[in-house]
Amino acid sequence: MLLSSKHQNQQPVVRRDFSGGLNTTSTVEGIAENQLADVCNMEVDHSTGCLKTVAGTTALLTAENVFAAAYDGINHVLLVVLEDRTVHATALDGAALGDSLGKLTGELYPVCAAWEDGLLLASGGKLQYYNGKTLVTLDTPTNAKSVYIRAGRVLITDDANVRYSGVGDAANWKEDTNDASSSKWIEAGYKDGGKFVGMCNLSSDILLIKDNRRVYRLSGEFPDWQIAEVSRNIECGGRLSFCSIADNVLIFGGTELQAVQTTQDYGDMKSQNVATLVARELAKLPKDALVRYVPALSQVWLFGTGGTVLVFDTTLNAWFKRQFNTDILDVLSIGENVLVVRKGGIAKLDESTFYDAGRPLSWRFVAQRLVSQHDYLLKRVQVSIVPYETTLYYGQVSVGAVIVGLPIPARLTKIWHNRSPIFKNRAKVMLAGRLKGVYVKGDVVYDNPALIYGNTQKLFSRHTFIRERRNVFRSKALDVKGTGGMGGFSLNSIVMDIAEV
16 A cells, blocks of 8 residues: 555655754755754764764862863873962862962963973963972973974973973083084074964974964975975964864964865965855954864864854864853863863763763754745654753754653653753653654564574663644744753654645
Protein backbone atom coordinates (compact mmCIF):
# COMPACT_ATOMS: atom_id res chain seq x y z
CA MET A 1 0.00 0.00 0.00
CA LEU A 2 1.35 3.38 -1.02
CA LEU A 3 1.08 6.51 1.07
CA SER A 4 -1.25 9.04 -0.49
CA SER A 5 -1.72 12.76 -0.01
CA LYS A 6 -4.40 15.24 -0.94
CA HIS A 7 -1.71 17.59 -2.27
CA GLN A 8 0.39 16.36 -5.16
CA ASN A 9 3.19 18.82 -4.45
CA GLN A 10 3.63 17.76 -0.82
CA GLN A 11 7.26 17.11 0.03
CA PRO A 12 9.36 16.43 3.12
CA VAL A 13 11.80 19.17 4.11
CA VAL A 14 14.66 18.00 6.36
CA ARG A 15 16.94 20.16 8.48
CA ARG A 16 19.85 18.32 10.08
CA ASP A 17 23.04 19.80 8.61
CA PHE A 18 24.06 23.03 10.36
CA SER A 19 27.76 22.81 9.57
CA GLY A 20 27.74 26.34 8.11
CA GLY A 21 27.46 27.80 11.60
CA LEU A 22 26.52 31.36 12.51
CA ASN A 23 25.77 33.99 9.85
CA THR A 24 24.70 37.40 11.16
CA THR A 25 25.46 39.42 8.03
CA SER A 26 22.29 38.40 6.17
CA THR A 27 18.57 38.22 6.88
CA VAL A 28 17.04 35.07 8.36
CA GLU A 29 15.70 33.98 4.98
CA GLY A 30 18.90 35.01 3.20
CA ILE A 31 21.29 32.66 5.00
CA ALA A 32 22.24 29.26 3.57
CA GLU A 33 20.28 26.13 4.42
CA ASN A 34 23.10 24.82 6.65
CA GLN A 35 23.65 28.13 8.48
CA LEU A 36 22.15 29.66 11.61
CA ALA A 37 20.91 33.21 12.11
CA ASP A 38 21.40 32.83 15.87
CA VAL A 39 22.94 30.14 18.04
CA CYS A 40 23.97 29.92 21.69
CA ASN A 41 25.57 27.05 23.60
CA MET A 42 25.31 24.72 20.62
CA GLU A 43 27.92 23.35 18.23
CA VAL A 44 28.33 20.64 15.59
CA ASP A 45 29.40 17.14 16.63
CA HIS A 46 32.25 16.23 14.25
CA SER A 47 31.53 12.50 14.58
CA THR A 48 27.89 12.72 13.46
CA GLY A 49 27.59 16.15 11.85
CA CYS A 50 24.55 16.92 14.02
CA LEU A 51 23.91 20.03 16.07
CA LYS A 52 24.38 19.40 19.79
CA THR A 53 24.55 21.28 23.06
CA VAL A 54 27.97 22.21 24.42
CA ALA A 55 29.54 20.66 27.50
CA GLY A 56 28.86 22.12 30.91
CA THR A 57 31.46 22.49 33.65
CA THR A 58 32.33 20.88 36.97
CA ALA A 59 34.39 22.71 39.58
CA LEU A 60 38.01 21.61 39.84
CA LEU A 61 39.56 24.26 42.08
CA THR A 62 37.94 26.98 44.16
CA ALA A 63 39.94 30.13 44.79
CA GLU A 64 39.32 33.83 45.22
CA ASN A 65 40.54 36.70 43.05
CA VAL A 66 42.16 34.61 40.31
CA PHE A 67 43.97 36.78 37.74
CA ALA A 68 45.52 34.19 35.41
CA ALA A 69 46.53 30.54 35.13
CA ALA A 70 49.06 28.52 33.14
CA TYR A 71 49.86 24.84 32.84
CA ASP A 72 53.39 23.51 33.33
CA GLY A 73 53.41 20.40 31.18
CA ILE A 74 56.90 19.41 32.33
CA ASN A 75 56.08 19.27 36.05
CA HIS A 76 52.35 18.61 35.48
CA VAL A 77 51.17 21.40 37.75
CA LEU A 78 48.93 24.42 37.41
CA LEU A 79 50.37 27.84 38.13
CA VAL A 80 47.61 30.13 39.41
CA VAL A 81 48.21 33.88 39.62
CA LEU A 82 46.01 35.89 41.98
CA GLU A 83 45.07 39.54 41.56
CA ASP A 84 47.89 40.60 43.91
CA ARG A 85 50.21 38.94 41.32
CA THR A 86 51.33 36.17 43.68
CA VAL A 87 51.99 32.84 41.96
CA HIS A 88 50.78 29.55 43.44
CA ALA A 89 51.28 25.97 42.27
CA THR A 90 48.59 23.29 42.50
CA ALA A 91 48.09 19.76 41.21
CA LEU A 92 45.45 18.86 38.63
CA ASP A 93 43.44 16.76 41.10
CA GLY A 94 41.71 19.84 42.51
CA ALA A 95 43.82 20.24 45.65
CA ALA A 96 43.97 23.59 47.41
CA LEU A 97 46.40 26.31 46.32
CA GLY A 98 49.90 25.95 47.66
CA ASP A 99 51.94 28.66 49.31
CA SER A 100 53.04 31.67 47.32
CA LEU A 101 56.11 31.08 45.14
CA GLY A 102 56.64 34.82 44.71
CA LYS A 103 55.13 37.65 42.67
CA LEU A 104 55.16 38.49 39.00
CA THR A 105 57.63 41.22 38.10
CA GLY A 106 55.07 42.92 35.85
CA GLU A 107 51.38 43.75 35.88
CA LEU A 108 50.44 42.21 32.51
CA TYR A 109 48.72 38.89 31.92
CA PRO A 110 51.59 36.37 31.76
CA VAL A 111 52.68 34.86 28.45
CA CYS A 112 54.34 31.48 29.01
CA ALA A 113 56.69 29.10 27.23
CA ALA A 114 57.98 25.66 28.28
CA TRP A 115 61.74 25.57 28.93
CA GLU A 116 64.02 22.83 30.29
CA ASP A 117 62.69 22.02 33.80
CA GLY A 118 59.62 24.21 33.87
CA LEU A 119 57.94 27.33 32.56
CA LEU A 120 59.06 30.83 31.56
CA LEU A 121 56.72 33.74 32.37
CA ALA A 122 56.72 37.19 30.72
CA SER A 123 54.42 39.72 32.37
CA GLY A 124 55.89 43.07 31.35
CA GLY A 125 58.75 43.03 33.87
CA LYS A 126 61.88 40.91 34.12
CA LEU A 127 61.54 37.41 32.71
CA GLN A 128 60.76 34.73 35.33
CA TYR A 129 61.36 30.98 35.40
CA TYR A 130 59.48 28.33 37.37
CA ASN A 131 61.79 25.31 37.63
CA GLY A 132 59.37 22.98 39.38
CA LYS A 133 60.29 24.16 42.86
CA THR A 134 60.92 27.90 42.94
CA LEU A 135 60.12 31.01 40.89
CA VAL A 136 63.38 32.61 39.73
CA THR A 137 63.71 36.13 38.30
CA LEU A 138 66.20 36.30 35.42
CA ASP A 139 68.42 39.33 34.88
CA THR A 140 67.20 40.21 31.40
CA PRO A 141 68.51 43.42 29.78
CA THR A 142 64.97 44.69 29.26
CA ASN A 143 61.44 44.00 30.37
CA ALA A 144 59.72 41.09 28.64
CA LYS A 145 56.24 41.52 27.13
CA SER A 146 56.32 38.10 25.46
CA VAL A 147 58.52 35.00 25.43
CA TYR A 148 59.26 32.35 22.79
CA ILE A 149 61.63 29.39 22.40
CA ARG A 150 63.61 28.81 19.20
CA ALA A 151 66.76 26.79 18.37
CA GLY A 152 67.76 26.38 22.01
CA ARG A 153 67.44 30.10 22.76
CA VAL A 154 64.91 32.12 24.74
CA LEU A 155 63.44 35.06 22.82
CA ILE A 156 61.78 38.05 24.46
CA THR A 157 60.34 41.27 23.06
CA ASP A 158 60.16 44.76 24.44
CA ASP A 159 58.61 47.68 22.54
CA ALA A 160 61.37 47.94 19.93
CA ASN A 161 63.55 44.81 19.77
CA VAL A 162 63.64 41.03 19.80
CA ARG A 163 66.35 39.75 22.13
CA TYR A 164 67.92 36.29 22.08
CA SER A 165 69.47 34.60 25.11
CA GLY A 166 72.70 32.66 24.84
CA VAL A 167 72.36 29.17 23.37
CA GLY A 168 70.96 26.77 25.99
CA ASP A 169 71.12 29.33 28.82
CA ALA A 170 68.05 31.37 29.78
CA ALA A 171 70.17 33.36 32.27
CA ASN A 172 72.80 34.43 29.71
CA TRP A 173 71.92 37.82 28.19
CA LYS A 174 75.44 39.16 27.72
CA GLU A 175 76.40 40.15 24.17
CA ASP A 176 79.73 39.17 22.66
CA THR A 177 80.39 39.99 19.00
CA ASN A 178 83.13 37.34 18.88
CA ASP A 179 80.83 34.57 20.15
CA ALA A 180 77.99 33.42 17.91
CA SER A 181 76.36 31.54 20.81
CA SER A 182 76.09 34.62 23.04
CA SER A 183 73.04 36.86 23.44
CA LYS A 184 71.87 38.73 20.32
CA TRP A 185 69.16 41.21 19.35
CA ILE A 186 67.35 42.22 16.18
CA GLU A 187 64.78 44.82 15.24
CA ALA A 188 61.99 44.76 12.65
CA GLY A 189 60.57 47.82 10.92
CA TYR A 190 63.28 50.31 11.83
CA LYS A 191 61.61 53.64 12.73
CA ASP A 192 58.21 52.59 11.39
CA GLY A 193 56.55 54.13 14.45
CA GLY A 194 55.17 50.86 15.83
CA LYS A 195 55.76 48.81 18.97
CA PHE A 196 55.98 45.03 19.25
CA VAL A 197 52.76 43.34 20.35
CA GLY A 198 54.07 39.79 20.36
CA MET A 199 55.45 36.89 18.36
CA CYS A 200 54.31 33.41 17.42
CA ASN A 201 55.28 30.45 15.29
CA LEU A 202 54.33 30.11 11.62
CA SER A 203 55.80 27.13 9.80
CA SER A 204 59.60 27.43 10.18
CA ASP A 205 59.50 31.20 10.78
CA ILE A 206 58.59 33.59 13.57
CA LEU A 207 55.79 36.06 12.96
CA LEU A 208 56.44 39.44 14.62
CA ILE A 209 53.29 41.51 15.19
CA LYS A 210 53.32 45.28 15.80
CA ASP A 211 50.61 47.71 16.90
CA ASN A 212 50.76 49.78 13.67
CA ARG A 213 49.04 47.06 11.56
CA ARG A 214 52.41 45.77 10.31
CA VAL A 215 53.52 42.15 10.51
CA TYR A 216 57.07 40.89 9.89
CA ARG A 217 58.59 37.47 9.33
CA LEU A 218 61.84 36.41 10.96
CA SER A 219 63.54 33.55 9.09
CA GLY A 220 66.76 31.66 9.75
CA GLU A 221 69.20 31.78 12.65
CA PHE A 222 72.03 34.11 13.56
CA PRO A 223 74.03 35.14 11.59
CA ASP A 224 71.95 34.05 8.57
CA TRP A 225 68.64 35.47 9.76
CA GLN A 226 66.37 37.60 7.60
CA ILE A 227 63.53 40.03 8.30
CA ALA A 228 60.77 40.46 5.71
CA GLU A 229 57.53 42.44 5.83
CA VAL A 230 54.40 40.30 5.48
CA SER A 231 51.62 42.89 5.61
CA ARG A 232 50.83 46.51 6.41
CA ASN A 233 47.12 46.01 6.94
CA ILE A 234 46.62 43.52 9.78
CA GLU A 235 45.30 45.05 12.97
CA CYS A 236 46.01 43.29 16.27
CA GLY A 237 43.97 44.27 19.32
CA GLY A 238 46.51 43.31 21.98
CA ARG A 239 49.33 41.06 23.12
CA LEU A 240 46.89 38.18 23.71
CA SER A 241 44.75 38.71 20.61
CA PHE A 242 46.41 36.11 18.37
CA CYS A 243 47.21 32.41 18.35
CA SER A 244 49.05 29.86 16.25
CA ILE A 245 47.34 26.84 14.65
CA ALA A 246 49.56 24.46 12.66
CA ASP A 247 50.41 26.43 9.51
CA ASN A 248 48.10 29.37 10.36
CA VAL A 249 48.22 32.34 12.70
CA LEU A 250 44.90 33.96 13.62
CA ILE A 251 45.05 37.67 14.52
CA PHE A 252 42.02 39.49 15.94
CA GLY A 253 41.50 43.18 15.35
CA GLY A 254 38.24 45.16 15.37
CA THR A 255 35.73 43.36 13.16
CA GLU A 256 38.23 41.00 11.52
CA LEU A 257 40.00 37.77 12.30
CA GLN A 258 42.90 37.54 9.87
CA ALA A 259 44.37 34.14 9.10
CA VAL A 260 48.01 34.45 8.03
CA GLN A 261 49.23 31.31 6.30
CA THR A 262 51.96 30.05 4.05
CA THR A 263 51.26 29.64 0.35
CA GLN A 264 52.45 27.03 -2.12
CA ASP A 265 55.14 29.42 -3.29
CA TYR A 266 58.16 28.95 -1.07
CA GLY A 267 58.59 31.68 1.50
CA ASP A 268 55.41 33.60 0.62
CA MET A 269 52.59 34.30 3.09
CA LYS A 270 49.11 35.75 2.72
CA SER A 271 46.31 36.85 5.02
CA GLN A 272 42.58 36.27 4.76
CA ASN A 273 39.66 37.45 6.89
CA VAL A 274 37.81 34.34 8.13
CA ALA A 275 35.14 36.24 10.08
CA THR A 276 33.14 37.99 7.36
CA LEU A 277 29.96 36.17 8.43
CA VAL A 278 30.20 37.33 12.07
CA ALA A 279 31.66 40.83 11.77
CA ARG A 280 28.82 42.21 13.90
CA GLU A 281 29.56 39.71 16.68
CA LEU A 282 33.29 40.49 16.59
CA ALA A 283 32.53 44.19 16.98
CA LYS A 284 30.91 43.41 20.35
CA LEU A 285 34.14 41.91 21.72
CA PRO A 286 36.67 43.99 23.70
CA LYS A 287 39.33 45.62 21.55
CA ASP A 288 42.05 43.48 23.16
CA ALA A 289 40.00 40.26 23.35
CA LEU A 290 41.88 37.13 24.37
CA VAL A 291 42.24 34.55 21.56
CA ARG A 292 42.99 30.93 22.48
CA TYR A 293 43.30 27.73 20.45
CA VAL A 294 41.67 24.68 22.09
CA PRO A 295 43.15 21.60 20.34
CA ALA A 296 40.93 19.10 22.18
CA LEU A 297 37.85 20.69 20.59
CA SER A 298 39.44 21.87 17.33
CA GLN A 299 38.17 25.33 18.19
CA VAL A 300 39.45 28.87 18.67
CA TRP A 301 37.82 30.85 21.49
CA LEU A 302 37.51 34.64 21.43
CA PHE A 303 36.58 35.93 24.88
CA GLY A 304 33.94 38.61 25.35
CA THR A 305 32.38 40.07 28.49
CA GLY A 306 29.79 38.57 30.82
CA GLY A 307 30.80 34.99 30.00
CA THR A 308 30.34 35.32 26.23
CA VAL A 309 32.75 33.31 24.06
CA LEU A 310 32.74 33.43 20.26
CA VAL A 311 33.84 30.03 18.91
CA PHE A 312 35.54 29.36 15.57
CA ASP A 313 35.44 25.70 14.53
CA THR A 314 38.71 25.09 12.69
CA THR A 315 37.45 21.82 11.15
CA LEU A 316 34.30 23.30 9.62
CA ASN A 317 35.51 26.92 9.33
CA ALA A 318 32.23 27.85 11.01
CA TRP A 319 31.26 30.09 13.92
CA PHE A 320 29.23 29.34 17.04
CA LYS A 321 28.68 31.03 20.39
CA ARG A 322 28.95 30.01 24.05
CA GLN A 323 27.44 31.76 27.04
CA PHE A 324 28.85 30.86 30.47
CA ASN A 325 27.14 31.92 33.70
CA THR A 326 30.16 33.94 34.89
CA ASP A 327 33.03 35.84 33.31
CA ILE A 328 35.74 33.64 31.79
CA LEU A 329 39.40 34.68 32.04
CA ASP A 330 41.13 31.95 30.03
CA VAL A 331 40.94 28.38 28.78
CA LEU A 332 43.65 25.70 29.10
CA SER A 333 43.80 22.59 26.92
CA ILE A 334 45.59 19.73 28.71
CA GLY A 335 45.47 16.56 26.65
CA GLU A 336 41.80 15.66 26.27
CA ASN A 337 40.82 17.90 29.19
CA VAL A 338 39.71 21.50 28.78
CA LEU A 339 39.96 23.76 31.84
CA VAL A 340 38.09 27.04 32.15
CA VAL A 341 39.69 29.77 34.27
CA ARG A 342 37.49 32.27 36.05
CA LYS A 343 37.90 34.73 38.89
CA GLY A 344 36.43 32.28 41.42
CA GLY A 345 38.56 29.29 40.44
CA ILE A 346 39.07 26.69 37.72
CA ALA A 347 36.47 24.35 36.23
CA LYS A 348 36.61 21.46 33.79
CA LEU A 349 34.40 20.98 30.72
CA ASP A 350 32.15 17.98 31.33
CA GLU A 351 29.96 16.42 28.61
CA SER A 352 27.76 14.74 31.24
CA THR A 353 26.30 18.00 32.56
CA PHE A 354 24.68 21.14 31.19
CA TYR A 355 25.33 23.24 34.28
CA ASP A 356 27.96 25.93 34.83
CA ALA A 357 28.98 27.47 38.16
CA GLY A 358 26.15 25.57 39.85
CA ARG A 359 23.44 26.99 37.58
CA PRO A 360 21.81 25.52 34.46
CA LEU A 361 22.81 26.69 31.00
CA SER A 362 20.34 27.52 28.24
CA TRP A 363 20.51 26.91 24.49
CA ARG A 364 18.85 28.33 21.40
CA PHE A 365 19.14 28.30 17.63
CA VAL A 366 17.43 30.01 14.69
CA ALA A 367 17.71 28.30 11.30
CA GLN A 368 16.92 29.54 7.80
CA ARG A 369 13.39 30.93 7.31
CA LEU A 370 11.38 29.19 4.59
CA VAL A 371 9.58 31.69 2.35
CA SER A 372 6.97 30.78 -0.25
CA GLN A 373 5.77 32.70 -3.28
CA HIS A 374 2.25 31.57 -2.38
CA ASP A 375 1.50 29.89 0.97
CA TYR A 376 2.99 26.95 2.85
CA LEU A 377 0.69 24.32 4.31
CA LEU A 378 2.54 22.62 7.16
CA LYS A 379 0.97 19.21 7.78
CA ARG A 380 3.46 17.43 10.04
CA VAL A 381 6.56 18.19 12.13
CA GLN A 382 8.87 15.48 13.44
CA VAL A 383 11.82 16.17 15.78
CA SER A 384 14.46 13.51 16.52
CA ILE A 385 16.92 13.93 19.41
CA VAL A 386 19.35 11.89 21.52
CA PRO A 387 19.28 13.06 25.17
CA TYR A 388 22.63 13.07 26.96
CA GLU A 389 21.14 12.85 30.45
CA THR A 390 18.26 11.26 32.32
CA THR A 391 17.87 14.35 34.49
CA LEU A 392 15.23 17.01 34.05
CA TYR A 393 15.42 19.58 31.31
CA TYR A 394 13.13 21.66 29.18
CA GLY A 395 13.09 22.62 25.52
CA GLN A 396 11.05 22.99 22.37
CA VAL A 397 11.46 23.25 18.62
CA SER A 398 9.03 25.42 16.67
CA VAL A 399 8.20 25.61 12.98
CA GLY A 400 6.00 28.64 12.39
CA ALA A 401 3.27 28.53 15.03
CA VAL A 402 3.66 24.76 15.52
CA ILE A 403 5.60 23.97 18.70
CA VAL A 404 7.03 20.54 19.47
CA GLY A 405 8.15 20.01 23.05
CA LEU A 406 11.29 17.91 23.44
CA PRO A 407 10.65 14.54 25.13
CA ILE A 408 12.03 14.11 28.65
CA PRO A 409 13.56 10.67 29.38
CA ALA A 410 13.03 10.86 33.17
CA ARG A 411 10.44 8.33 34.38
CA LEU A 412 8.74 10.83 36.66
CA THR A 413 9.02 14.57 36.48
CA LYS A 414 9.71 15.94 39.92
CA ILE A 415 8.04 19.08 41.18
CA TRP A 416 10.25 19.46 44.26
CA HIS A 417 13.61 21.09 43.37
CA ASN A 418 12.55 21.38 39.72
CA ARG A 419 14.26 24.49 38.30
CA SER A 420 12.53 24.38 34.93
CA PRO A 421 10.58 27.56 34.12
CA ILE A 422 6.79 27.18 34.34
CA PHE A 423 5.88 29.86 31.79
CA LYS A 424 5.43 28.28 28.34
CA ASN A 425 6.79 24.95 29.60
CA ARG A 426 5.03 22.18 27.66
CA ALA A 427 6.58 19.24 29.55
CA LYS A 428 3.92 16.96 31.02
CA VAL A 429 4.19 15.97 34.67
CA MET A 430 2.89 12.43 34.13
CA LEU A 431 4.79 9.91 32.01
CA ALA A 432 1.73 8.98 29.91
CA GLY A 433 1.31 12.58 28.80
CA ARG A 434 4.99 12.98 27.95
CA LEU A 435 5.11 9.81 25.87
CA LYS A 436 2.15 10.79 23.70
CA GLY A 437 3.43 11.13 20.14
CA VAL A 438 6.92 9.96 21.16
CA TYR A 439 8.76 7.03 19.58
CA VAL A 440 11.77 5.57 21.39
CA LYS A 441 14.30 3.32 19.73
CA GLY A 442 16.97 1.44 21.67
CA ASP A 443 18.80 -1.89 21.65
CA VAL A 444 16.68 -5.01 22.12
CA VAL A 445 17.57 -7.34 25.03
CA TYR A 446 14.88 -10.00 24.49
CA ASP A 447 15.93 -12.58 21.86
CA ASN A 448 19.28 -10.84 21.52
CA PRO A 449 21.80 -13.54 20.46
CA ALA A 450 24.86 -11.46 21.42
CA LEU A 451 27.04 -13.12 24.08
CA ILE A 452 27.15 -11.51 27.49
CA TYR A 453 30.68 -12.57 28.43
CA GLY A 454 33.21 -10.10 27.09
CA ASN A 455 30.45 -7.88 25.66
CA THR A 456 31.32 -4.25 26.32
CA GLN A 457 28.10 -2.82 24.89
CA LYS A 458 26.02 -1.04 27.54
CA LEU A 459 22.52 -2.34 28.29
CA PHE A 460 21.26 1.17 28.86
CA SER A 461 22.78 3.19 26.04
CA ARG A 462 21.54 6.53 24.73
CA HIS A 463 18.19 6.23 23.01
CA THR A 464 16.81 8.16 20.07
CA PHE A 465 13.58 9.99 20.90
CA ILE A 466 11.28 11.04 18.05
CA ARG A 467 8.36 13.34 18.70
CA GLU A 468 5.79 13.98 15.99
CA ARG A 469 2.99 16.50 15.69
CA ARG A 470 0.34 16.49 12.98
CA ASN A 471 -1.38 19.77 12.27
CA VAL A 472 -2.76 22.14 9.68
CA PHE A 473 -0.87 25.45 9.65
CA ARG A 474 -0.85 27.83 6.73
CA SER A 475 1.58 30.71 6.32
CA LYS A 476 3.71 32.43 3.71
CA ALA A 477 6.85 31.99 5.86
CA LEU A 478 8.01 29.33 8.29
CA ASP A 479 10.55 30.11 11.04
CA VAL A 480 12.56 27.14 12.30
CA LYS A 481 14.02 27.65 15.76
CA GLY A 482 14.50 26.07 19.15
CA THR A 483 15.14 27.00 22.76
CA GLY A 484 15.60 25.26 26.08
CA GLY A 485 18.02 24.48 28.89
CA MET A 486 19.11 22.42 31.89
CA GLY A 487 19.96 19.30 29.85
CA GLY A 488 22.15 18.33 26.90
CA PHE A 489 21.11 16.54 23.73
CA SER A 490 21.98 15.98 20.08
CA LEU A 491 19.54 17.15 17.41
CA ASN A 492 19.32 14.43 14.76
CA SER A 493 16.83 16.09 12.46
CA ILE A 494 13.77 18.27 11.98
CA VAL A 495 11.44 16.83 9.33
CA MET A 496 8.54 18.87 7.94
CA ASP A 497 5.82 17.73 5.53
CA ILE A 498 4.99 20.83 3.49
CA ALA A 499 2.71 21.54 0.56
CA GLU A 500 2.70 24.84 -1.32
CA VAL A 501 -0.87 26.06 -1.88
